[in-house]
Amino acid sequence: MKKFFVCIVAAVATMMATPAMASADNFDGVRVGAVVGAVAADGDSIVNDSEVVYGVSLGYDVPVSDTFLVGVEADVAAVDNSAIDRQFSIAARATYPVVDNVALFVSGGYANVGIDDVDLNFDGYRVGGGAEFAVSKNVYATTEYRYNDFD
Numbered sequence: 001m002k003k004f005f006v007c008i009v010a011a012v013a014t015m016m017a018t019p020a021m022a023s024a025d026n027f028d029g030v031r032v033g034a035v036v037g038a039v040a041a042d043g044d045s046i047v048n049d050s051e052v053v054y055g056v057s058l059g060y061d062v063p064v065s066d067t068f069l070v071g072v073e074a075d076v077a078a079v080d081n082s083a084i085d086r087q088f089s090i091a092a093r094a095t096y097p098v099v100d101n102v103a104l105f106v107s108g109g110y111a112n113v114g115i116d117d118v119d120l121n122f123d124g125y126r127v128g129g130g131a132e133f134a135v136s137k138n139v140y141a142t143t144e145y146r147y148n149d150f151d
Contacts, residue, residue: 022097024063026134031059033142035077052080053087061095069095073107085114089126089148101134111148124150 035057040050055077061069074090091109098104111126130144 022067022099022103024065024067024069024095024097026100026137027069027095027097027103027132027140028061028063029138031057031061031073031138031140033057033059033140035075037144039079051084053077054080055086059093061093067097069097069103071095083116085116087111087113087148091126095132103132103134105130105132107144107146111150113148113150122150124148 033056035053035055037053038050039053055075057073057075059071059073061071063069071093072090073093074088076086076088078084078086089109089111091107093105093107095103095105106127106129108127109125111124113122113124114120115122126146126148128144128146130142133141135141
């Protein structure tokens, strides 16, 4: 876990220190997306090995300089073949465009998961980071690693 946080801090420091090569204009405004991925759990968990995750996301980014954006994002997802009914999160996000159509980002915020059969909810947090590729204005392909921890 410490290594992951060190990587996040290094990524943010790189975003702040690297000379600008791209404009924030390609990544500002509203984002609506489909979420498709996998969830893997360690330790005692109701998730079996790894499961497919699918859902929707919504976000909004605002440029705070020519080369840096901040924003918020929210998502709702279901987990296939699992006792998890749904998971959702809302997070803050910092984005740094590295070239005209590619940006790196880090995010962190609140996460919640609901369990089907027993009507339980668990609150927690999420942190992550990834890369976003602008296909056109407000159409992106994103790859992300996200860590969730629920109490």
